[in-house]
Amino acid sequence: MNIFLEEIVEKLKLVKDPQSNIDIVTLKMIRNLKVTDRNIFFDIYLPAQDYPHKDALYGSIETCIQQHFPEYQVHAHFVVKSPFAEAPNSLLPQISNFIAVCSGKGGVGKSTVSVNLAIALQRLGFKTGLLDADLYGPSLPTMLGIQNQRPQVRDVDGKKQLVPITVNGIPVISLGNIIEAEQAVVLRGPRLAAIIKQFFQETYWPILDYLIIDLPPGTGDVQLTLVQTIPLTGVVMVTTPQEVAVIDAIKAANMFSMDQIKVPILGVVENMSWFEPEDAPGKKYYIFGQHGGARLAHFTHSTVLGQIPIVETLRERSDSGSVFASKVDELYPEIYAQIAKSMDQKVKLRNSILSPTQPVVPAV
Ligand SMILES: Nc1ncnc2c1ncn2[C@@H]1O[C@H](COP(=O)(O)OP(=O)(O)OP(=O)(O)O)[C@@H](O)[C@H]1O
Ligand SMILES: [Mg+2]
DSSP, X not given: OOHHHHHHHHHHTTOXXXXXXXXXXXXXOEEEEEEETTEEEEEEEESOTTOTTHHHHHHHHHHHHHHHOTTOEEEEEEEEOOGGGSSOOOSOTTEEEEEEEEOSSTTSSHHHHHHHHHHHHHHTTOOXXXXXXXXSSOOHHHHHTOTTOOOEEEEETTEEEEEOEEEXXXXXXXXXXXXXXXXXXXXXXXXHHHHHHHHHHTBOOOOEEEEEEEOOSSSSHHHHHHHHHSOOOEEEEEEOSSHHHHHHHHHHHHHHHSTTTOOOEEEEEEEEEEEOOTTSTTOOBOTTOSSHHHHHHHHXXXXXXXXXXXXXXXXXXXXXXXXXXXXXXXXXXHHHHHHHHHHHHHHHHHHHXXXXXXXXXXXX
Protein backbone atom coordinates (compact mmCIF):
# COMPACT_ATOMS: atom_id res chain seq x y z
CA MET A 1 0.00 0.00 0.00
CA ASN A 2 1.82 3.11 -1.15
CA ILE A 3 1.49 6.79 -0.42
CA PHE A 4 0.02 7.60 -3.81
CA LEU A 5 -2.98 5.32 -3.12
CA GLU A 6 -3.47 7.20 0.14
CA GLU A 7 -3.41 10.52 -1.72
CA ILE A 8 -6.04 9.30 -4.19
CA VAL A 9 -8.25 8.04 -1.37
CA GLU A 10 -7.92 11.37 0.48
CA LYS A 11 -9.15 13.21 -2.60
CA LEU A 12 -11.95 10.72 -3.30
CA LYS A 13 -13.21 11.39 0.22
CA LEU A 14 -14.25 14.80 -1.10
CA VAL A 15 -16.85 13.14 -3.34
CA LYS A 16 -20.22 12.54 -1.67
CA ASP A 17 -22.87 10.02 -2.55
CA PRO A 18 -25.79 12.30 -3.56
CA GLN A 19 -28.27 9.93 -1.96
CA SER A 20 -26.86 9.92 1.59
CA ASN A 21 -24.48 12.89 1.42
CA ILE A 22 -21.78 10.66 2.97
CA ASP A 23 -18.40 10.43 1.26
CA ILE A 24 -17.93 7.51 -1.10
CA VAL A 25 -14.83 6.13 0.68
CA THR A 26 -16.60 5.89 4.03
CA LEU A 27 -19.44 4.15 2.24
CA LYS A 28 -16.88 1.70 0.78
CA MET A 29 -18.19 2.44 -2.69
CA ILE A 30 -14.64 2.64 -4.08
CA ARG A 31 -13.29 -0.90 -4.32
CA ASN A 32 -10.28 -2.63 -5.84
CA LEU A 33 -8.34 0.60 -6.39
CA LYS A 34 -5.05 0.16 -8.18
CA VAL A 35 -2.64 2.28 -10.17
CA THR A 36 -0.50 1.20 -13.10
CA ASP A 37 1.64 3.63 -15.10
CA ARG A 38 -0.67 6.56 -15.77
CA ASN A 39 -3.94 4.73 -15.11
CA ILE A 40 -6.14 4.63 -12.03
CA PHE A 41 -8.50 1.65 -11.91
CA PHE A 42 -11.34 1.01 -9.50
CA ASP A 43 -14.87 -0.30 -9.15
CA ILE A 44 -17.71 1.85 -7.92
CA TYR A 45 -20.07 -0.27 -5.85
CA LEU A 46 -23.71 0.74 -6.13
CA PRO A 47 -26.28 -0.23 -3.54
CA ALA A 48 -28.94 -1.08 -6.17
CA GLN A 49 -29.42 -1.57 -9.90
CA ASP A 50 -31.78 1.41 -10.06
CA TYR A 51 -29.45 3.75 -8.14
CA PRO A 52 -30.61 7.11 -9.53
CA HIS A 53 -27.39 9.17 -9.31
CA LYS A 54 -25.07 7.01 -11.41
CA ASP A 55 -24.14 9.67 -13.98
CA ALA A 56 -23.79 12.48 -11.46
CA LEU A 57 -21.58 10.32 -9.26
CA TYR A 58 -19.35 9.24 -12.14
CA GLY A 59 -19.02 12.86 -13.23
CA SER A 60 -17.95 14.01 -9.74
CA ILE A 61 -15.43 11.19 -9.41
CA GLU A 62 -13.92 11.85 -12.84
CA THR A 63 -13.71 15.60 -12.17
CA CYS A 64 -12.08 14.96 -8.80
CA ILE A 65 -9.37 12.72 -10.25
CA GLN A 66 -8.76 14.97 -13.25
CA GLN A 67 -8.46 18.01 -11.03
CA HIS A 68 -5.97 16.48 -8.58
CA PHE A 69 -4.14 13.99 -10.79
CA PRO A 70 -4.43 15.50 -14.29
CA GLU A 71 -1.81 13.21 -15.82
CA TYR A 72 -3.81 10.07 -14.92
CA GLN A 73 -6.59 8.34 -16.82
CA VAL A 74 -9.63 7.12 -14.85
CA HIS A 75 -10.93 3.59 -15.48
CA ALA A 76 -13.96 3.10 -13.25
CA HIS A 77 -16.66 0.45 -13.52
CA PHE A 78 -20.00 0.25 -11.79
CA VAL A 79 -20.73 -2.92 -9.86
CA VAL A 80 -24.06 -3.48 -8.16
CA LYS A 81 -23.04 -4.97 -4.85
CA SER A 82 -23.07 -3.95 -1.22
CA PRO A 83 -19.51 -3.85 0.12
CA PHE A 84 -20.90 -4.66 3.55
CA ALA A 85 -22.04 -8.05 2.30
CA GLU A 86 -18.67 -8.87 0.76
CA ALA A 87 -17.10 -12.25 1.40
CA PRO A 88 -17.73 -12.53 5.12
CA ASN A 89 -14.92 -14.22 7.00
CA SER A 90 -17.01 -17.24 7.83
CA LEU A 91 -14.19 -19.32 9.27
CA LEU A 92 -13.15 -16.92 12.04
CA PRO A 93 -15.58 -14.00 12.00
CA GLN A 94 -14.30 -12.89 15.41
CA ILE A 95 -10.89 -11.97 13.91
CA SER A 96 -10.96 -8.68 12.00
CA ASN A 97 -7.49 -8.72 10.45
CA PHE A 98 -4.97 -11.46 9.70
CA ILE A 99 -1.45 -10.06 9.24
CA ALA A 100 1.40 -12.28 8.04
CA VAL A 101 4.97 -11.31 8.91
CA CYS A 102 7.14 -12.55 6.08
CA SER A 103 10.72 -12.50 4.77
CA GLY A 104 12.74 -14.16 2.06
CA LYS A 105 15.84 -14.91 4.09
CA GLY A 106 15.91 -16.59 7.49
CA GLY A 107 17.13 -14.89 10.63
CA VAL A 108 16.26 -11.33 9.59
CA GLY A 109 13.96 -10.80 12.57
CA LYS A 110 10.43 -11.95 11.64
CA SER A 111 9.74 -13.51 15.02
CA THR A 112 11.18 -10.53 16.89
CA VAL A 113 9.10 -8.16 14.77
CA SER A 114 5.95 -10.31 15.18
CA VAL A 115 6.21 -10.33 18.96
CA ASN A 116 7.08 -6.66 19.38
CA LEU A 117 4.48 -5.59 16.84
CA ALA A 118 1.84 -7.58 18.73
CA ILE A 119 2.89 -5.94 22.01
CA ALA A 120 2.87 -2.49 20.41
CA LEU A 121 -0.61 -3.06 18.91
CA GLN A 122 -1.87 -4.21 22.29
CA ARG A 123 -0.40 -1.11 23.93
CA LEU A 124 -2.32 0.97 21.38
CA GLY A 125 -5.50 -0.68 22.61
CA PHE A 126 -6.03 -3.32 19.93
CA LYS A 127 -6.98 -6.88 20.88
CA THR A 128 -4.09 -8.81 19.43
CA GLY A 129 -3.14 -12.47 19.08
CA LEU A 130 -0.04 -14.30 17.86
CA LEU A 131 0.15 -17.40 15.72
CA ASP A 132 3.50 -19.07 15.25
CA ALA A 133 3.32 -20.53 11.75
CA ASP A 134 7.01 -21.38 11.79
CA LEU A 135 6.53 -25.08 12.31
CA TYR A 136 10.16 -25.81 11.44
CA GLY A 137 11.61 -23.66 14.21
CA PRO A 138 8.93 -22.17 16.44
CA SER A 139 10.59 -19.42 18.45
CA LEU A 140 7.67 -17.54 19.97
CA PRO A 141 7.46 -19.71 23.14
CA THR A 142 11.08 -18.87 24.00
CA MET A 143 10.67 -15.17 23.24
CA LEU A 144 7.50 -15.01 25.35
CA GLY A 145 8.89 -17.18 28.16
CA ILE A 146 6.10 -19.78 27.85
CA GLN A 147 8.09 -22.78 26.59
CA ASN A 148 6.92 -24.97 29.47
CA GLN A 149 3.24 -24.24 29.07
CA ARG A 150 0.80 -26.39 27.12
CA PRO A 151 -2.39 -25.16 25.45
CA GLN A 152 -5.54 -26.68 26.88
CA VAL A 153 -7.96 -28.63 24.78
CA ARG A 154 -11.66 -28.00 25.19
CA ASP A 155 -14.71 -29.64 23.88
CA VAL A 156 -16.93 -27.44 21.70
CA ASP A 157 -20.09 -29.16 20.46
CA GLY A 158 -18.35 -32.52 20.54
CA LYS A 159 -15.27 -31.22 18.69
CA LYS A 160 -11.86 -30.78 20.29
CA GLN A 161 -10.40 -27.28 20.10
CA LEU A 162 -7.03 -25.92 21.16
CA VAL A 163 -7.15 -22.98 23.54
CA PRO A 164 -4.36 -20.44 22.91
CA ILE A 165 -2.02 -19.73 25.83
CA THR A 166 -2.61 -16.19 27.03
CA VAL A 167 0.52 -14.28 27.94
CA ASN A 168 0.07 -10.71 29.20
CA GLY A 169 -3.33 -10.61 27.54
CA ILE A 170 -2.07 -11.87 24.17
CA PRO A 171 -3.39 -15.28 23.07
CA VAL A 172 -0.64 -17.35 21.45
CA ILE A 173 -0.54 -20.63 19.54
CA SER A 174 2.76 -22.29 18.67
CA LEU A 175 3.80 -25.82 17.81
CA GLY A 176 6.62 -25.25 20.29
CA ASN A 177 4.04 -25.59 23.06
CA ILE A 178 2.51 -28.76 21.64
CA ILE A 179 5.22 -31.09 20.42
CA GLU A 180 4.94 -33.51 23.29
CA ALA A 181 4.06 -37.15 22.73
CA GLU A 182 0.81 -37.05 24.69
CA GLN A 183 -0.43 -34.08 22.65
CA ALA A 184 0.23 -35.74 19.28
CA VAL A 185 -3.34 -36.98 19.12
CA VAL A 186 -4.54 -33.37 19.08
CA LEU A 187 -2.32 -32.63 16.09
CA ARG A 188 -3.73 -35.48 14.07
CA GLY A 189 -0.65 -36.27 12.09
CA PRO A 190 2.60 -34.60 11.25
CA ARG A 191 1.67 -32.84 8.05
CA LEU A 192 2.40 -29.13 8.01
CA ALA A 193 -0.77 -28.16 6.21
CA ALA A 194 -2.90 -30.07 8.66
CA ILE A 195 -1.25 -28.35 11.62
CA ILE A 196 -1.62 -24.88 10.11
CA LYS A 197 -5.27 -25.60 9.36
CA GLN A 198 -5.78 -26.82 12.90
CA PHE A 199 -4.33 -23.58 14.25
CA PHE A 200 -7.17 -21.76 12.52
CA GLN A 201 -10.02 -24.21 12.16
CA GLU A 202 -9.73 -26.08 15.43
CA THR A 203 -8.52 -23.37 17.76
CA TYR A 204 -10.66 -21.37 20.10
CA TRP A 205 -9.64 -17.80 19.18
CA PRO A 206 -11.17 -14.90 21.08
CA ILE A 207 -12.37 -11.66 19.48
CA LEU A 208 -9.29 -9.99 17.94
CA ASP A 209 -8.57 -6.82 16.01
CA TYR A 210 -5.31 -8.32 14.82
CA LEU A 211 -3.90 -11.81 14.55
CA ILE A 212 -0.18 -11.56 13.81
CA ILE A 213 1.17 -14.62 12.00
CA ASP A 214 4.91 -15.31 12.25
CA LEU A 215 5.96 -17.17 9.08
CA PRO A 216 8.98 -19.30 8.31
CA PRO A 217 11.26 -17.72 5.67
CA GLY A 218 10.58 -17.99 1.93
CA THR A 219 7.61 -19.36 0.04
CA GLY A 220 6.79 -22.90 0.99
CA ASP A 221 3.96 -25.15 2.12
CA VAL A 222 3.13 -23.00 5.13
CA GLN A 223 2.63 -19.84 3.07
CA LEU A 224 0.55 -21.73 0.53
CA THR A 225 -1.64 -23.37 3.16
CA LEU A 226 -2.10 -20.01 4.84
CA VAL A 227 -3.48 -18.30 1.73
CA GLN A 228 -5.73 -21.31 1.12
CA THR A 229 -7.09 -21.32 4.65
CA ILE A 230 -7.77 -17.73 5.71
CA PRO A 231 -8.55 -14.38 4.09
CA LEU A 232 -5.16 -12.78 4.81
CA THR A 233 -5.63 -9.04 5.22
CA GLY A 234 -2.06 -8.13 4.36
CA VAL A 235 1.62 -8.87 4.67
CA VAL A 236 4.35 -7.06 6.57
CA MET A 237 7.73 -7.74 4.94
CA VAL A 238 10.83 -7.87 7.11
CA THR A 239 14.32 -7.41 5.71
CA THR A 240 17.74 -6.30 6.78
CA PRO A 241 19.24 -3.52 4.62
CA GLN A 242 21.45 -6.13 2.94
CA GLU A 243 21.08 -6.72 -0.81
CA VAL A 244 20.74 -10.53 -0.54
CA ALA A 245 17.97 -10.16 2.03
CA VAL A 246 16.15 -7.67 -0.20
CA ILE A 247 16.41 -9.87 -3.31
CA ASP A 248 14.99 -12.86 -1.43
CA ALA A 249 12.28 -10.70 0.13
CA ILE A 250 11.16 -9.46 -3.30
CA LYS A 251 10.73 -13.08 -4.40
CA ALA A 252 8.72 -13.88 -1.28
CA ALA A 253 6.56 -10.76 -1.71
CA ASN A 254 5.93 -11.68 -5.35
CA MET A 255 4.15 -14.82 -4.21
CA PHE A 256 1.58 -12.73 -2.34
CA SER A 257 1.13 -10.39 -5.30
CA MET A 258 0.35 -13.22 -7.73
CA ASP A 259 -3.00 -12.85 -9.49
CA GLN A 260 -4.48 -15.95 -7.88
CA ILE A 261 -3.41 -14.85 -4.38
CA LYS A 262 -3.55 -11.03 -4.34
CA VAL A 263 -2.71 -10.24 -0.73
CA PRO A 264 -1.55 -6.63 -0.39
CA ILE A 265 1.88 -5.82 1.01
CA LEU A 266 1.11 -3.38 3.81
CA GLY A 267 4.68 -2.21 4.26
CA VAL A 268 8.28 -3.04 5.05
CA VAL A 269 10.07 -3.23 8.38
CA GLU A 270 13.81 -2.76 7.97
CA ASN A 271 15.48 -4.59 10.84
CA MET A 272 19.07 -4.35 12.04
CA SER A 273 19.35 -1.04 10.20
CA TRP A 274 22.38 0.17 12.15
CA PHE A 275 24.27 -0.27 15.39
CA GLU A 276 24.90 2.60 17.76
CA PRO A 277 27.35 1.72 20.56
CA GLU A 278 26.29 2.83 24.03
CA ASP A 279 29.73 4.32 24.64
CA ALA A 280 29.62 6.35 21.43
CA PRO A 281 26.10 7.82 21.20
CA GLY A 282 25.30 9.32 17.83
CA LYS A 283 27.83 7.15 16.01
CA LYS A 284 26.01 4.75 13.71
CA TYR A 285 27.56 1.69 12.10
CA TYR A 286 25.64 0.42 9.07
CA ILE A 287 26.71 -3.18 9.49
CA PHE A 288 24.32 -4.60 6.87
CA GLY A 289 24.48 -1.64 4.49
CA GLN A 290 21.81 0.95 3.86
CA HIS A 291 18.54 1.61 1.98
CA GLY A 292 17.47 -2.07 1.66
CA GLY A 293 14.09 -1.40 3.26
CA ALA A 294 13.40 1.48 0.90
CA ARG A 295 14.37 -0.67 -2.07
CA LEU A 296 12.04 -3.44 -0.98
CA ALA A 297 9.24 -0.92 -0.43
CA HIS A 298 9.82 0.43 -3.94
CA PHE A 299 9.67 -3.03 -5.52
CA THR A 300 6.57 -4.04 -3.57
CA HIS A 301 4.75 -0.72 -4.15
CA SER A 302 4.57 -0.17 -0.43
CA THR A 303 6.25 2.01 2.19
CA VAL A 304 8.81 1.58 4.96
CA LEU A 305 6.84 1.26 8.19
CA GLY A 306 9.96 1.69 10.30
CA GLN A 307 13.66 0.99 10.80
CA ILE A 308 14.89 -0.91 13.86
CA PRO A 309 18.52 -0.64 14.93
CA ILE A 310 20.50 -3.52 16.38
CA VAL A 311 19.79 -3.32 20.09
CA GLU A 312 21.47 -5.68 22.53
CA THR A 313 18.64 -5.62 25.08
CA LEU A 314 16.18 -6.58 22.32
CA ARG A 315 18.19 -9.73 21.63
CA GLU A 316 18.70 -10.46 25.33
CA ARG A 317 15.00 -10.14 26.14
CA SER A 318 14.07 -12.37 23.19
CA ASP A 319 16.45 -15.06 24.40
CA SER A 320 15.35 -14.86 28.01
CA GLY A 321 11.61 -14.73 27.37
CA SER A 322 11.20 -11.29 28.87
CA VAL A 323 9.97 -9.30 25.87
CA PHE A 324 7.19 -7.81 27.96
CA ALA A 325 9.77 -6.19 30.24
CA SER A 326 10.31 -3.40 27.71
CA LYS A 327 9.26 0.05 28.85
CA VAL A 328 7.39 2.37 26.52
CA ASP A 329 10.01 5.10 26.83
CA GLU A 330 12.83 2.88 25.59
CA LEU A 331 14.04 3.35 22.03
CA TYR A 332 12.68 0.26 20.31
CA PRO A 333 9.20 0.13 21.93
CA GLU A 334 8.84 3.68 20.67
CA ILE A 335 9.88 2.62 17.17
CA TYR A 336 7.48 -0.34 17.32
CA ALA A 337 4.65 1.95 18.47
CA GLN A 338 5.23 3.99 15.31
CA ILE A 339 5.35 0.85 13.16
CA ALA A 340 2.11 -0.42 14.72
CA LYS A 341 0.38 2.92 14.13
CA SER A 342 1.53 3.06 10.50
CA MET A 343 0.52 -0.54 9.91
CA ASP A 344 -2.92 0.09 11.40
CA GLN A 345 -3.35 3.05 9.05
CA LYS A 346 -2.40 0.88 6.07
CA VAL A 347 -4.87 -1.79 7.16
CA LYS A 348 -7.64 0.80 7.44
CA LEU A 349 -6.73 2.12 3.99
CA ARG A 350 -6.63 -1.42 2.61
CA ASN A 351 -10.02 -2.27 4.06
CA SER A 352 -11.57 0.92 2.74
CA ILE A 353 -10.53 0.39 -0.89
CA LEU A 354 -10.02 -3.34 -1.40
CA SER A 355 -12.43 -6.21 -1.08
CA PRO A 356 -11.52 -8.81 1.54
CA THR A 357 -8.95 -11.29 0.24
CA GLN A 358 -10.47 -14.55 -0.94
CA PRO A 359 -8.77 -17.70 0.29
CA VAL A 360 -7.14 -19.42 -2.69
CA VAL A 361 -8.94 -22.51 -3.92
CA PRO A 362 -6.41 -25.38 -3.88
CA ALA A 363 -5.63 -26.91 -7.28
CA VAL A 364 -7.04 -30.40 -7.50
N1 LIG B 1 17.03 -5.37 16.00
C1 LIG B 1 17.65 -6.38 16.60
N2 LIG B 1 18.68 -6.16 17.47
C2 LIG B 1 19.32 -7.19 18.05
N3 LIG B 1 19.04 -8.47 17.86
C3 LIG B 1 18.03 -8.76 17.01
C4 LIG B 1 17.28 -7.74 16.35
N4 LIG B 1 16.34 -8.34 15.59
C5 LIG B 1 16.48 -9.67 15.76
N5 LIG B 1 17.50 -9.93 16.61
C6 LIG B 1 18.00 -11.25 17.01
O1 LIG B 1 18.38 -11.92 15.81
C7 LIG B 1 18.04 -13.31 15.87
C8 LIG B 1 17.12 -13.67 14.71
O2 LIG B 1 15.88 -13.00 14.89
P1 LIG B 1 14.50 -13.73 14.67
O3 LIG B 1 14.50 -15.08 15.30
O4 LIG B 1 13.44 -12.78 15.03
O5 LIG B 1 14.57 -13.89 13.07
P2 LIG B 1 13.60 -14.73 12.12
O6 LIG B 1 13.55 -14.01 10.82
O7 LIG B 1 12.33 -15.02 12.80
O8 LIG B 1 14.42 -16.07 11.98
P3 LIG B 1 13.91 -17.47 11.32
O9 LIG B 1 13.94 -17.23 9.84
O10 LIG B 1 14.88 -18.47 11.80
O11 LIG B 1 12.51 -17.68 11.82
C9 LIG B 1 17.40 -13.52 17.23
O12 LIG B 1 18.39 -13.98 18.10
C10 LIG B 1 16.95 -12.13 17.65
O13 LIG B 1 16.94 -11.98 19.06
MG1 LIG C 1 11.34 -16.82 13.20
